[in-house]
Amino acid sequence: MTDGTTQPKPPRPPRRKRVVLADSRAPVTVLRTVLELEEQTSWAEEVVRGFIRTQFWTAVKLALLVIGTLGALPLVFFLAPGLSGVTVVGVPLPWILLGIVPFPLLFGLAYWYNVLAERHERDFVDMVEK
Known part of the structure; x- marks a missing residue:
């Protein structure tokens, strides 16, 4: 008995995807470098350690910049107390500099x-692939 409606087709199974673990067209040096990184040889450990060190010092430098900038604001208001009385659109300047600007x-x-972190990562990958 048909009522004029069509039955929905069963969904097709997903197509199989070929997974390639190593590109045979890649240069031998790339494969050797990747292999050394995977095996964690002493050279590979030093390369990874250098990458991590670079990322760490970038973070430290920017953190010091934030601490120096935000930490200097109270010092500025202490050394120049006249700035505390300045208002901008009815709001005291210290409130704007300490509450909005950060x-x-x-x-x-x-x-x-x-x-910077993405640039360091690209440099690391470029170094590994050469």
Whole structure:
């Protein structure tokens, strides 16, 4: 008995995907370097350690920049007490500099760190692949 409606077709199974563990067209030096990284040889450990060190010191430098910038603001208001009486649109200047300005500053530095970290990663991958 048909009522004029069609039955939905059963979904097709997903197509099989070929997974290649090693590209046979890759240069031998790339494969050797990747193999050394996977086997964690002393050279590979030093390369990875250098990469981690670079990432760490980038983070430390930017953290010191944030601490120095935000830590200097209270010192500025202490050394120049006249700035505490300045108002911008009815809001005291210290409130603006300590309550609003840090957020765009932190966002900008976080974005800058992300750009630097990605550059370090690209440099690392380029070094490994050569």
